[in-house]
Amino acid sequence: MSPLLEHLAGAFESVEWEESHGQDVAHVSNEDWAAFAEAAKEAGFEVCVDVTAVDWLRQRPQRFEVVANLLSMSQMTRLRMITAVGREDPTVASLTPVWPGANFAEREVYDMFGIVFAGHPDLTRILMPDDWEGHPLRKDFAVGVVPVQFKDSHQVR
Amino acid sequence: MTDEQTANREGGRPPSDTATDTLDLWVAGTEEPEFQPTDEGTQEFGPDESEARLDDQFGRVITDDYVFDDEVEEEERMVVNMGPQHPSTHGVLRLQLELEGEVIRRTKPIIGYLHTGMEKTAEQLTFSQGPTNVTRMDYLAPLHCELAFSLAVERLLDIEVPPRAAAIRVLLTELNRVSSHLVALATNGMDIGALSMMIYGFRERESILAFFEKSTGLRMNHNFIRPGGTAADLAPGWKDDVAAILEDLPKRLDQYDDLLKRNPIWLARTEGVGVITAEEAIAESITGPALRATGVEWDLRKAFPYSGIEQYEFDVPVGENGDVYDRYRVRVEEIKESLKIVSQVMDTMPSGDYRIDDRKITPPPRARIDESMEALIHHFKLFTEGFKVPPGETYVAVESPRGELGCYLVSDGEARPHRMHTRAPSFYNLQALPIAMADSLVADTVATIASMDPVMGDVDR
Numbered sequence: 001m002s003p004l005l006e007h008l009a010g011a012f013e014s015v016e017w018e019e020s021h022g023q024d025v026a027h028v029s030n031e032d033w034a035a036f037a038e039a040a041k042e043a044g045f046e047v048c049v050d051v052t053a054v055d056w057l058r059q060r061p062q063r064f065e066v067v068a069n070l071l072s073m074s075q076m077t078r079l080r081m082i083t084a085v086g087r088e089d090p091t092v093a094s095l096t097p098v099w100p101g102a103n104f105a106e107r108e109v110y111d112m113f114g115i116v117f118a119g120h121p122d123l124t125r126i127l128m129p130d131d132w133e134g135h136p137l138r139k140d141f142a143v144g145v146v147p148v149q150f151k152d153s154h155q156v157r
Numbered sequence: 158m159t160d161e162q163t164a165n166r167e168g169g170r171p172p173s174d175t176a177t178d179t180l181d182l183w184v185a186g187t188e189e190p191e192f193q194p195t196d197e198g199t200q201e202f203g204p205d206e207s208e209a210r211l212d213d214q215f216g217r218v219i220t221d222d223y224v225f226d227d228e229v230e231e232e233e234r235m236v237v238n239m240g241p242q243h244p245s246t247h248g249v250l251r252l253q254l255e256l257e258g259e260v261i262r263r264t265k266p267i268i269g270y271l272h273t274g275m276e277k278t279a280e281q282l283t284f285s286q287g288p289t290n291v292t293r294m295d296y297l298a299p300l301h302c303e304l305a306f307s308l309a310v311e312r313l314l315d316i317e318v319p320p321r322a323a324a325i326r327v328l329l330t331e332l333n334r335v336s337s338h339l340v341a342l343a344t345n346g347m348d349i350g351a352l353s354m355m356i357y358g359f360r361e362r363e364s365i366l367a368f369f370e371k372s373t374g375l376r377m378n379h380n381f382i383r384p385g386g387t388a389a390d391l392a393p394g395w396k397d398d399v400a401a402i403l404e405d406l407p408k409r410l411d412q413y414d415d416l417l418k419r420n421p422i423w424l425a426r427t428e429g430v431g432v433i434t435a436e437e438a439i440a441e442s443i444t445g446p447a448l449r450a451t452g453v454e455w456d457l458r459k460a461f462p463y464s465g466i467e468q469y470e471f472d473v474p475v476g477e478n479g480d481v482y483d484r485y486r487v488r489v490e491e492i493k494e495s496l497k498i499v500s501q502v503m504d505t506m507p508s509g510d511y512r513i514d515d516r517k518i519t520p521p522p523r524a525r526i527d528e529s530m531e532a533l534i535h536h537f538k539l540f541t542e543g544f545k546v547p548p549g550e551t552y553v554a555v556e557s558p559r560g561e562l563g564c565y566l567v568s569d570g571e572a573r574p575h576r577m578h579t580r581a582p583s584f585y586n587l588q589a590l591p592i593a594m595a596d597s598l599v600a601d602t603v604a605t606i607a608s609m610d611p612v613m614g615d616v617d618r
Contacts, residue, residue: 021312021551046439049554050580054567067565069552069580073439073453076460080552101442104588112276127269127617136277143281 004075008043012036025080033083034093034119037068041098045070045079048099051106053085053113057139063087064115068095068102085115094120112137233257239602241270247344247606248613252590259598264591268584271617279577283543284310287577289380291564294579295615296377297340300326300333301557302579303382308463309553309566310384313546314518320507322386323465328399328502329372329381330464330555331495335406336365337558338446338488338495342413345485345607349426354416361409368398385519386512399503403496410492417485427482431593431605434479441592442585445560446491447609450476450483457556464555469501481601481608488610491558518544543572552580559583559610583615 005024009017015036016027028036037048050069057063062084070079085092094117095102106117107126114135117123125132134141240251249270255263279290291306292299304326311318318326343358366376371392373381381388417423433443435451448455456473458466474490476483512519520539521532546568554563560582567576586609593605 020549021315023552047442049442049561050552050563050565050578052565052578052580054550054576059569067550069563069565073455073460078461078552099442100440101585101588103441104584105442108584125269127272129269136274141277143277 002075002077004043004072004077005079008036008039011039020080023078023080025082028081028083030083030085030092033066033081034095034098036081037093037095037098040070040079040081044072044075045077046073047071048095048102048105049078051095051102051109053109053115053137055113055137055139060084064090064113066092066109066115090114091116091118093118094123096120111135114138234262241267247611250587250606250611250613250616252602252606254594254599254602256599259600261594261597261599261602264594266587266590268587268613268616271613273618275618276576276578279574281573283572284384284546284574285539285543287574288383289378291577291579292378292380293614294581294618295557295559295562295583295612297337297612298333298557298559298562298615299378300330300382301555301562303380304330304464305553305555305557305562305564305579306566306577307382307384308555309551309564310546312551312553313549313566313568314384315547316385316513316515316518318386318464318513319510320465321390321509322511322513324502324506325387325391325511326382326464327466327469328391328499328506329369331498331502332365332368332399332402334495334558335492335499336362336369338492339365341488341558341607341610342485345481345604345610346417348603348607349423351417351420351423354413357409357413357416361406364402364405368395368402371395371398383512383519385515386510390511396503399499403500403503406496407493410489413489424482426601426604427485427608428480429478430481430597430601431608432478432480433589433593437592438479438589441588443560443589444582444585445556445558446484446487447479447586447589448560449474450487451479452477457554457561461554463553466498468505469498471495471498481604484608484610545570545572546574554580557582559612559615560586579618581615581618583609583611583613584618587611587616 008026009015012028012032014029014032018025018027026036047070048068049071052067054065054067055063056065064085066083066085068081070081083092092115094106096106097119103121104126106120107123109115110117110123111125111127112135124130128136235256237254237256238251239254241249251267251270253265253267254261275290275294279287282290287306287310288303291302294302339358339362343355343362346352346354346358369379370376372395373379373388433447433451435453438448438451438453452475454473454475459473471494474487474494476487516532516535520536521529525532526536548568548570550565550567552563552565554561561580562582563580565576565578565580566574569575589609590605594602597605
């Protein structure tokens with residue numbers, strides 16, 4: 001663990017650290033999400049590369065995971081912060097006050113998973129039409145099927 | 158016979174008609190009218206034209222007459238939709254522009270018109286089918302998408318591809334970077350009015366696509382880089398083809414420099430247009446040439462090398478001002494650096510297998526299927542069920558022509574990914590448009606969009 005991360009680990013006792021295939025992962029609680037992001041940025045993670053989510057329907061007690069990939073250009077380090085979000089109230093603090101670049105990504109996660117980012121300036125659908133019902137990347141959102149009409153299929157022999 | 162009729166029959170002009178008198182036409186065979194000088198050559202600019210106005214008109218002084226009034230009435234602001242069917246929006250990008258006369262005050266990119274749910278599709282496809290899906294995301298850099306996905310799968314499997322496979326991947330992705338940047342130059346030129354650049358850029362790209370077609374079977378959407386290596390070895394005679402590209406392209410690049418680098422019209426349309434500062438770029442997660450044009454020397458090939466790219470020598474070109482011109486220059490220089498890498502790969506291409514020799518992951522050679530029962534079973538299992546990947550999650554990023562192309566892959570131990578997310582560089586780079594276009598002119602919009610080089614397939618996925 002680099003000194004950058006040791007400093008962070010000291011400040012947040014509740015965070016569980018893990019190494020996943022050579023990458024540092026911090027499992028942050030939902031309440032600490034914004035504070036941890038703030039601290040991470042001060043520690044040197046200037047860029048929020050990506051925000052996404054994973055749906056663990058019927059596999060984990062907390063249904064969703066929100067994943068943010070951070071990057072420190074000066075230290076050439078990556079850090080992934082993950083928080084679990086429940087099914088009843090899928091809300092987590094927005095990262096846009098810390099990294100404005102998380103704007104589109106959080107809108108995409110809202111669009112695809114229905115996870116609400118509290119404090120986001122413009123939390124609207126981004127990829128799907130505005131009047132779309134449901135959130136397509138949830139595991140209980142069925143994959144659509146297109147009925148295929150083969151040539152001469154109506155001719156029953 | 159009247160006088161008039163006589164004159165007409167003789168071909169002379171009719172006498173004493175008011176309409177013809179004023180026109181004063183001379184008809185052959187009649188007496189020439191008297192020469193009457195005009196004052197056309199003696200005209201002057203009006204007496205109220207001061208020297209400063211004349212300087213402005215002659216272009217000796219450029220006055221910024223677009224200084225806009227802060228106290229503009231609400232009704233003078235106008236919201237204009239640009240796209241999604243606009244030829245200069247590189248696909249189906251829609252922009253809402255809030256205008257005050259010619260000045261853009263606010264911009265909102267509206268995307269999603271090309272959304273096809275590829276991340277959802279990825280969950281239905283096995284890991285070996287995955288590259289067919291991701292290669293259609295960024296259709297100008299398909300090999301980079303395949304590479305990011307394959308590297309992520311390989312990291313979860315904890316395998317290393319043979320050196321030849323890694324070298325083939327570097328060769329193809331760097332050539333892909335060249336072809337993608339050539340399209341960027343071509344479309345950027347076309348949008349600003351340098352139409353020759355459009356023809357030339359696509360012409361040179363064609364030579365690279367012809368090589369891709371020979372090597373992978375397809376011009377785009379190759380599905381060539383797969384987990385465990387590549388689909389096939391390079392075609393026989395590939396060295397001659399690459400050598401021809403390396404011979405040809407640098408000369409062409411010099412021609413493009415003659416065409417654009419110091420072209421006053423090109424400079425006027427690009428310099429100081431669509432400026433992003435380094436701080437803004439980092440805050441908005443901008444990557445790739447758009448970030449490097451602001452002066453930040455950041456390239457994933459140097460920071461987190463992948464596929465053995467650290468063995469090759471190359472520089473990271475950076476810009477200074479973060480404007481359209483710098484982004485254009487960075488792309489041209491990157492083409493030269495990529496060609497350097499290609500040349501080194503060509504000279505040092507290792508021998509060996511082009512995929513790992515693990516029959517659980519890569520299919521057996523065709524000839525073995527006829528001889529060996531095990532090979533047939535492996536082949537059948539691979540193409541019906543695919544291979545299982547141990548549970549875990551990882552994030553792998555490669556430097557695509559547009560920036561950081563990442564793949565966040567989560568496996569729950571099955572043959573299909575539990576979640577596959579692509580960190581699309583164009584998606585994030587679009588966030589720079591409102592900044593780059595604030596308080597600029599409508600006419601500069603297309604220049605700015607083209608210089609960000611968004612690929613809508615990458616944005617919407």
